[in-house]
Amino acid sequence: MLRDEGPLVPMAGCTDLYVALNFGTLTETRFLDLWRLDALRTIAIREGALSIGALATHTDLIRSPLVRRRLPMLAAAASEIGGVQIQNRGTLGGNVANASPAGDTLPVLAAADATVVLRGAGATRRVPFSSFYTGYRRTVRRPDELIVSFEIAPIRGRQRFRKVGTRAAQAISKVVMAVIAGETPRIAVGSVAPTVVRARRTEAALAAGASVAEAQRLLLDEIAPIDDIRSTAEYRRRVTANLLARLLAPRSA
Amino acid sequence: MSSRARKAVGRNVLRKEGHDKVTGAARYIDDLTFPGLLHARTIRSTIPAGEIVKVRFKGDRAGFTLVDHHDIPGRNIVALIDEDQPCLAERKIRHVAEPILLLVHEDREKLRAADVQIEYRPSTPNYDPERSAITFKKIAIDKGDLDAGFAAADVIVEGEYRTGLQEQLYIETNGVIAVPGSSVAGAAGGITVYGSMQCPYYVHRALVILLGLPAGKVRVIQTETGGGFGGKEEYPSMMAGHAALAALKTGRPVKLVYDRVEDMLATTKRHPSIVRHRTGVTRDGRLTAIDIDAVLDGGAYATLSAVVLSRGMIHAAGPYRCDHIRIRGRATMTNTPPNGAFRGFGAPQTQFAAEVHMDRIAERLGLDPVRVREINALRPGDTTATGQRLGKDSSALQVLREAVTRTGFRKRRRALAGTNRGIGLSLFFHGSGFTGAGEVKLAAKASLALTHKGARIHVASTEIGQGTRTMLAQIVADALGVRYDDVDVNAADTGEVPDSGPTVASRTCMIVGRILERCAEEMRARLGRLTPRQYLRAFGPLVITKQYERPAGMVWDDTVYKGDAYGSYGWGCDVVEVEVDRDTYEVRPTAFTTVHEIGKAIHPMLAVGQIEGGSAQGLGYAILEDVVMRDGRMANATLTNYIIPTSLDTPPMQVVLLENPYPHGPSGAKGVGEMPIDGPAPAVINALRHAGFDLREIPATPERVMLTSSVESTQRTPRTPRKSQAWV
Numbered sequence: 001m002l003r004d005e006g007p008l009v010p011m012a013g014c015t016d017l018y019v020a021l022n023f024g025t026l027t028e029t030r031f032l033d034l035w036r037l038d039a040l041r042t043i044a045i046r047e048g049a050l051s052i053g054a055l056a057t058h059t060d061l062i063r064s065p066l067v068r069r070r071l072p073m074l075a076a077a078a079s080e081i082g083g084v085q086i087q088n089r090g091t092l093g094g095n096v097a098n099a100s101p102a103g104d105t106l107p108v109l110a111a112a113d114a115t116v117v118l119r120g121a122g123a124t125r126r127v128p129f130s131s132f133y134t135g136y137r138r139t140v141r142r143p144d145e146l147i148v149s150f151e152i153a154p155i156r157g158r159q160r161f162r163k164v165g166t167r168a169a170q171a172i173s174k175v176v177m178a179v180i181a182g183e184t185p186r187i188a189v190g191s192v193a194p195t196v197v198r199a200r201r202t203e204a205a206l207a208a209g210a211s212v213a214e215a216q217r218l219l220l221d222e223i224a225p226i227d228d229i230r231s232t233a234e235y236r237r238r239v240t241a242n243l244l245a246r247l248l249a250p251r252s253a
Numbered sequence: 254m255s256s257r258a259r260k261a262v263g264r265n266v267l268r269k270e271g272h273d274k275v276t277g278a279a280r281y282i283d284d285l286t287f288p289g290l291l292h293a294r295t296i297r298s299t300i301p302a303g304e305i306v307k308v309r310f311k312g313d314r315a316g317f318t319l320v321d322h323h324d325i326p327g328r329n330i331v332a333l334i335d336e337d338q339p340c341l342a343e344r345k346i347r348h349v350a351e352p353i354l355l356l357v358h359e360d361r362e363k364l365r366a367a368d369v370q371i372e373y374r375p376s377t378p379n380y381d382p383e384r385s386a387i388t389f390k391k392i393a394i395d396k397g398d399l400d401a402g403f404a405a406a407d408v409i410v411e412g413e414y415r416t417g418l419q420e421q422l423y424i425e426t427n428g429v430i431a432v433p434g435s436s437v438a439g440a441a442g443g444i445t446v447y448g449s450m451q452c453p454y455y456v457h458r459a460l461v462i463l464l465g466l467p468a469g470k471v472r473v474i475q476t477e478t479g480g481g482f483g484g485k486e487e488y489p490s491m492m493a494g495h496a497a498l499a500a501l502k503t504g505r506p507v508k509l510v511y512d513r514v515e516d517m518l519a520t521t522k523r524h525p526s527i528v529r530h531r532t533g534v535t536r537d538g539r540l541t542a543i544d545i546d547a548v549l550d551g552g553a554y555a556t557l558s559a560v561v562l563s564r565g566m567i568h569a570a571g572p573y574r575c576d577h578i579r580i581r582g583r584a585t586m587t588n589t590p591p592n593g594a595f596r597g598f599g600a601p602q603t604q605f606a607a608e609v610h611m612d613r614i615a616e617r618l619g620l621d622p623v624r625v626r627e628i629n630a631l632r633p634g635d636t637t638a639t640g641q642r643l644g645k646d647s648s649a650l651q652v653l654r655e656a657v658t659r660t661g662f663r664k665r666r667r668a669l670a671g672t673n674r675g676i677g678l679s680l681f682f683h684g685s686g687f688t689g690a691g692e693v694k695l696a697a698k699a700s701l702a703l704t705h706k707g708a709r710i711h712v713a714s715t716e717i718g719q720g721t722r723t724m725l726a727q728i729v730a731d732a733l734g735v736r737y738d739d740v741d742v743n744a745a746d747t748g749e750v751p752d753s754g755p756t757v758a759s760r761t762c763m764i765v766g767r768i769l770e771r772c773a774e775e776m777r778a779r780l781g782r783l784t785p786r787q788y789l790r791a792f793g794p795l796v797i798t799k800q801y802e803r804p805a806g807m808v809w810d811d812t813v814y815k816g817d818a819y820g821s822y823g824w825g826c827d828v829v830e831v832e833v834d835r836d837t838y839e840v841r842p843t844a845f846t847t848v849h850e851i852g853k854a855i856h857p858m859l860a861v862g863q864i865e866g867g868s869a870q871g872l873g874y875a876i877l878e879d880v881v882m883r884d885g886r887m888a889n890a891t892l893t894n895y896i897i898p899t900s901l902d903t904p905p906m907q908v909v910l911l912e913n914p915y916p917h918g919p920s921g922a923k924g925v926g927e928m929p930i931d932g933p934a935p936a937v938i939n940a941l942r943h944a945g946f947d948l949r950e951i952p953a954t955p956e957r958v959m960l961t962s963s964v965e966s967t968q969r970t971p972r973t974p975r976k977s978q979a980w981v
Contacts, residue, residue: 019893022512023514023891024365164837164839164955166877166894166896167877167896167898167899167901167902168841168899168901168902169899169900169901169902170899171896172893172894174955175837229881229888229889229894230889230894231955231956232956234956234959235838235955235956235959238959239836239837239838239955239959242835242836242837243836243837245836246836
């Protein structure tokens with residue numbers, strides 16, 4: 001159907017779709033409702049990797065013992081999304097497919113080196129999360145493909161997550177950062193560039209023994225924040241640098 | 254009559270409309286429909302300044318009715334104070350979102366999809382209230398001899414303080430329905446307007462003038478209203494006009510309900526302010542001279558700016574004694590949507606400046622913030638800036654001391670020094686009722702009708718969530734000597750109730766409540782030993798109507814702004830603790846205590862609810878709420894991006910009520926609705942100062958705190974230094 005009858009917009013929890021509908025910015029008129037596909041809601045360990053179905057809701061992520069054990073920073077991110085109603089409806093696949101640079105789970109998946117599993121009528125393909133986005137709100141997903149799950153290999157190191165929203169809850173991120181601190185640090189930042197940023201140069205420098213101050217300088221070169229109605233580029237830069245130091249610190253708040 | 258009835262005043266009785274609201278039975282404007290109902294959509298300007306050249310409707314016009322200024326049978330104004338604002342723009346555009354025409358159709362979807370294009374000849378807009386060519390109103394208050402006051406000073410402290418726009422964000426957006434041909438008399442050619450509103454008689458008067466109809470052919474009925482905060486004081490007059498014009502043109506009922514974006518883009522907000530203080534003070538902390546200059550940004554039309562300015566200026570010196578005061582204020586025009594009424598009405602802006610300035614004075618003198626306030630707080634017998642001699646119910650010192658004791662303020666201040674946390678306080682007051690001779694001019698009336706069991710209240714004062722019906726019924730029940738449940742409240746319907754004035758200015762309890770209390774006292778005397786049922790059987794219907802009476806000795810001269818500005822004042826003191834995240838510059842209030850002296854709490858739970866809600870709204874004003882204007886248009890007109898506090902952003906609140914009765918209020922009550930929003934902003938900024946962040950402007954967003962912290966260790970300068978003067 002996706003292939004033969006022209007584009008359909010996949011919809012699940014509709015927590016982003018309805019916002020666009022309400023603003024009159026939703027141009028599409030044909031939708032494919034995935035909500036009842038319970039098979040895509042499974043959270044399990046498969047071949048050593050954590051596999052999370054695309055339709056797992058934020059509430060599912062928060063409650064899943066597997067997620068809490070293997071990827072606690074994802075549970076942390078999910079618990080800071082919207083309010084309870086949004087968490088009950090919004091899905092991980094939706095957060096990723098919506099492709100907002102402010103998506104709260106995106107830095108987590110980027111830092112975790114997740115794999116996006118896409119399935120089309122013909123075949124299944126696996127795309128590294130870091131190659132999933134091609135630009136502002138653009139992804140490699142083809143119109144005849146659905147995101148079906150995410151796979152995350154075991155992670156070594158301390159997982160840290162911090163969202164800086166416009167208030168304590170029900171807020172969109174101004175800066176959102178996920179860090180895996182350890183011998184080979186991994187750092188990802190959202191809301192500071194057209195897509196989520198995986199800070200590989202900063203990571204490499206840290207792995208090679210660079211100081212936190214040096215890492216902060218490098219990280220600022222890897223992001224490109226802007227002024228918008230929620231914050232300023234300058235704020236995002238300073239807070240990104242400050243958060244890096246905080247999240248790398250042995251005991252972080 | 255027996256007086257066995259248990260006293261209602263002072264007790265937390267059930268709200269009159271509580272059951273309907275909780276069960277969902279209450280019907281708000283968008284729940285209502287009428288046979289043959291049409292919907293209206295407002296076509297608005299997209300430029301801030303210029304002229305309309307051409308209006309083009311594109312596409313199929315079938316089923317559409319267009320309404321523009323040519324359809325106005327009376328005068329094309331929104332009648333309020335000045336007559337500068339058209340109900341529908343004719344040629345000139347003065348702000349973005351100015352209504353130009355209405356589209357009417359039975360199908361909301363078709364209405365939404367309709368394409369109307371407007372061609373303009375733009376002109377250059379002005380957004381700076383200090384450079385405006387148009388001043389809506391100027392106010393001057395003078396007391397004593399300013400030069401002598403400064404001559405007596407050891408130290409002069411100056412400062413400039415700024416506050417931003419704030420959106421009321423009532424939970425129910427604005428909406429009205431106009432129904433033709435169903436006026437009071439049922440006569441043809443009349444109009445009935447239902448709507449979410451605070452002031453049915455404001456709407457009534459505006460409709461009479463706009464439609465050129467006799468008063469008897471216009472009827473306005475308030476529907477259950479989901480909040481107002483001042484935001485439904487004047488705007489419903491314009492909307493009612495729009496819907497009425499459409500209804501009269503089509504001959505069918507017309508519904509006009511805004512969605513949240515339109516409501517935020519188009520309707521009034523709190524006036525931004527720039528307030529400059531120059532204060533003379535002795536070394537031991539006594540104020541000798543206060544010199545204040547203030548500008549309010551009125552937006553594109555005058556609306557209520559003159560009276561917002563008035564209240565702002567009367568409160569500008571704060572609750573302090575000083576013999577030599579000069580206050581100069583003006584409200585000017587800019588090319589932004591008109592600013593209007595919002596809880597506090599000018600006083601939150603000016604008392605923000607006064608209270609932040611007071612902490613800077615204390616800092617300069619090396620006194621603690623409590624001491625400098627203790628020395629200067631207004632006491633009974635003192636005179637205010639307008640020369641009003643205060644009565645025994647003046648409680649500035651009492652609320653201050655109570656708040657300081659309750660919070661262990663001085664000890665906490667020492668304990669938090671040098672950390673990323675701070676504690677601050679603010680002392681404030683708020684006049685109840687209309688300013689000056691306002692109540693005399695208004696001459697509010699209220700009626701009480703005897704019923705078989707008790708009485709029915711007839712007032713135009715509206716229930717907007719604050720508890721009007723409940724609180725008025727409590728007052729009447731006790732004065733009449735009947736049970737609370739046996740007093741009911743008529744709908745605020747201009748066809749049935751007298752004009753008790755607008756539901757604004759913290760006046761409903763103190764002013765309208767007192768008129769009703771007098772009605773009930775007289776009714777009780779008339780009943781004598783008879784029960785209501787016996788009286789009605791013997792003598793027939795009994796309706797008592799009373800009018801506002803000025804308390805003896807109350808004098809006001811509007812020409813020189815001297816005298817008794819308000820019948821009475823409420824007094825408040827807030828203490829707030831904040832924590833600043835050193836990495837993200839986020840300001841989190843962690844503890845909040847407020848002491849309010851309000852004469853008498855008619856319904857303590859409702860009074861505390863007003864204080865908690867107003868304080869939360871004040872904390873939002875202080876820290877979060879930032880209307881982002883771009884090219885004269887609100888750029889963040891959504892609930893996603895206009896940030897008000899959630900429960901997680903609101904600290905635990907300790908509310909302390911004190912009662913020093915006002916002799917002319919019902920059971921001694923004063924106003925309470927507005928005062929809670931006066932205190933939080935300066936208390937937060939003073940707490941931030943204690944934590945090492947020198948802000949002179951709200952909201953204290955993380956972005957602003959970050960910039961402040963960058964100069965924190967060097968010279969303390971304001972964020973936006975002015976060219977000609979060095980503000981220390």
